[in-house]
Amino acid sequence: MKTREYLTAIILSVISAFIYNLVTKKFPSFDILKKILSIVSKNLSSYYSAIFIFLVVFLLVILYYKNRGGISFAVISSSQKPEYIRLRGLHSRFGVIWSFLCGHTLLSVLIDKTAGDYVYVEGPFCPKCLTEVIESSKNWILCKKQVWICPKCNRTVYRSNKFYRAEKKIVEKSIERDLRIKDFILINGKKEPELKDNTTYVFEIK
Ligand SMILES: [Zn+2]
Known part of the structure; x- marks a missing residue:
């Protein structure tokens, strides 16, 4: 993992969390995550969902880069053209x-x-x-x-x-x-x- 990849992960996570926060502020009924998280604790601020989104996106991006790392041909065959x-x-x-x-x-x-x-x-x-x-x-x-x-x-x-x-x-x-x-x-x-x-x-x- 390179620093650049960590930075990309952080930036993407911040953007995702920001967008999620923006959308759920305008449309509070969309904040399904807050409802789910409120099972754990009832008094959650509206930022908890955004933090959760940040962590999930961050982990997904890191996993994505980790899987890509090096030329490791743990090859699966596919009929789909690679993107x-x-x-x-x-x-x-x-x-x-x-x-x-x-x-x-x-x-x-x-x-x-x-x-x-x-x-x-x-x-x-x-x-x-x-x-x-x-x-x-x-x-x-x-x-x-x-x-x-x-x-x-x-x-x-x-x-x-x-x-x-x-x-x-x-x-x-x-x-x-x-x-x-x-x-x-x-x-x-x-x-x-x-x-x-x-x-x-x-x-x-x-
Ligand atoms: Zn020919």
């Missing part, structure tokens, strides 16, 4: 390119305090022109083969039967592993490197 992105990158696998975000949503942190950041995979994209590919099938001798086709350059990538429809999950798990043990290549500058298969490339680390 707070810690890093982004690329991964080449199954003949196509996958992009990923690693971060969290405020909700994911509130629901599971140990959740931390998770990997969200997007794509796949064409290895030649990086257009998002579409799923299709092709007749191959007597059987049908599942493929990815690039709508821009028509490149066709045959999908493996063994991992059909599990590709994204496999890529997600591989990236999680690479980030967790810091087995990735950091990309500096804007130029994208030649992507090696089954390797995670990371653009930025916040």
Whole structure:
């Protein structure tokens, strides 16, 4: 925890308490907290609810920062795009390119305090022109083969039967592993490197 994070927690708590106090002064019937707290003690001043709000918000913000602390990939998988992105990158696998975000949503942190950041995979994209590919099938001798086709350059990538429809999950798990043990290549500058298969490339680390 940094001083800046404590300061943020204090400022947010003061603002929340101030707003709560302002609202309940104008509309005393909204002060449900005071009614609850009056069970403990009957003669409470109107500031007790505000102090209570201050403490709750302060603790929530501190917990939020604590869970974020360090790059700890106690990764949960999620189908929801992260709102707070810690890093982004690329991964080449199954003949196509996958992009990923690693971060969290405020909700994911509130629901599971140990959740931390998770990997969200997007794509796949064409290895030649990086257009998002579409799923299709092709007749191959007597059987049908599942493929990815690039709508821009028509490149066709045959999908493996063994991992059909599990590709994204496999890529997600591989990236999680690479980030967790810091087995990735950091990309500096804007130029994208030649992507090696089954390797995670990371653009930025916040
Ligand atoms: Zn293409």
